[in-house]
Amino acid sequence: MKKLWGISVAIGAMVAFLLAGSAHAGKVYKMRYSHGLPPQHYMAQIQAKWAKLVEEKSGGRIKIEVYPGGTLVNDKHLFEALSTGSVEVGGIYNFYLEPNVPEFAGLAPFGVAWNHDVNVAVSESFAKKKGPAWECAKAAEKKNLKVVAWLPWGEAGPRHGMAGTGKQIILPEDMKGRKIRPLGSLAPKVYKVYGGRPVYLSGAELYTALQRGTVDAVLICAAHMIQRKLVEVTDWYTGNFPWGTYVSTIICVNRDFYNELPPDLQRILFEAGEECRKEINETGYLLLNKFLEQTRKLVKVHILTREEQAKWTNAAAPFVVEFVKSKGPGCVRVYNEVQKIMKEFGLPYHFVQK
Incomplete structure (x- = not known):
């Protein structure tokens, strides 16, 4: 009797398992x-x-x-x-x-x-x-x-950059008095040092904001110039930006x-x-x-030289270590992991001490 009871319990458990699996499979x-x-x-x-x-x-x-x-x-x-x-x-x-x-x-x-x-x-x-x-x-x-x-x-390299109206932004000092959409939380600090004013927008708002003058420049990739039709509401595009995101x-x-x-x-x-x-x-x-080649035909395009790019990198440098540390040990760990990769590819790198 005990043996039969044990077999019945085992069969019941198996049936329940199969039914549960069947329910999952059919859901x-x-x-x-x-x-x-x-x-x-x-x-x-x-x-x-x-x-x-x-x-x-x-x-x-x-x-x-x-x-x-x-x-x-x-x-x-x-x-x-x-x-x-x-x-x-x-x-x-x-x-x-x-x-x-x-x-x-x-x-x-x-x-x-x-x-x-x-x-x-x-x-x-x-x-x-x-x-x-x-x-x-x-x-x-x-x-x-x-x-x-x-x-x-x-989008790394010339394929990402800044686009806007009025005077083209090529060097950090060109930001003075300009309203600029940032990406990430460090960029606004650098903007402010050079007289720029951060304006926060979603991607869907870019066209209208540029059209109405709510913002003078935005950080974007070349695709947005064509696929979001920003060439219709901008005068220029500056590529090779170390925009940080x-x-x-x-x-x-x-x-x-x-x-x-x-x-x-x-x-x-x-x-x-x-x-x-x-x-x-x-x-x-x-x-x-x-998209970049199409953009060249429609607005003024300037690709930052290494020297021009270095001026942006140097402008941000005093803020980077403090910024990364302020975000906590997890951020420091990720930053240093990326710097290892940059070192492997022969790019400038800098490790932040924990």
Whole structure:
């Protein structure tokens, strides 16, 4: 009798397990994906591809509705929406993560000049689960975000810069009296020293703000000149800016929602992210080169020389160490990890003592 009872219990447990697995297998998980870019933007398209890949790889067990252009949540409020779970997934910029996850501030403070190789290497550190991007991703979990993809824009070098109206900004002293949109929290301090006035805007506000004179200049990449049509409301573009925030779109899932997913679906989010990361690393900077050439035909373009770039780097230098240290040991660790990569590629580097 005891033996039969034991067999019955074992069978019952197995049936319950199989039923639970069957319920998981049959459940459809719906996700709303928010980002701030117009649908035609090349980085919007790679995010749309990620969503499509996830749906395909999951066999329809995950359904993702993409809301571009800040139509669901404004960029500036996306962190809060993701961390609280009012939005399940979103593409958030690294500089919008910085205020709440200070490790992101160590990637490239204003005045640090990456090249394309560094841009790629930082993103690869996420895939390898070792290095600066991975450190940032681990820190984001403490804020209830699960990073599943790291998509760099490929904008290092001439492909990123400043655009504006009126007198072209080439040297730090050209900022005097100008209203400028910053990225990251260090840039405004440098602006103010040289008489500039920081004006905070989301990407969706750039066109109108430049058109109305709310801002005189903005830090952007060459894609925005064409895909956000900023060539229509600017007079010039200055490339090769060490602007201190080499933008990456970080795909984050609300951690509570992520933890509800079965392990196989969790893996799919990362697999799709890795496919998209590799693709954008190969194609992003080439697209930006094309946008830069188009920009040359429509507005005045100046690419900073090494000497001119060094003046910006030197202007920021007194602030960098203090800034990185003020953000805490995690930020210092990430900053130094990036500096190791820069050293490997023969670029100027500087370590901050903990």
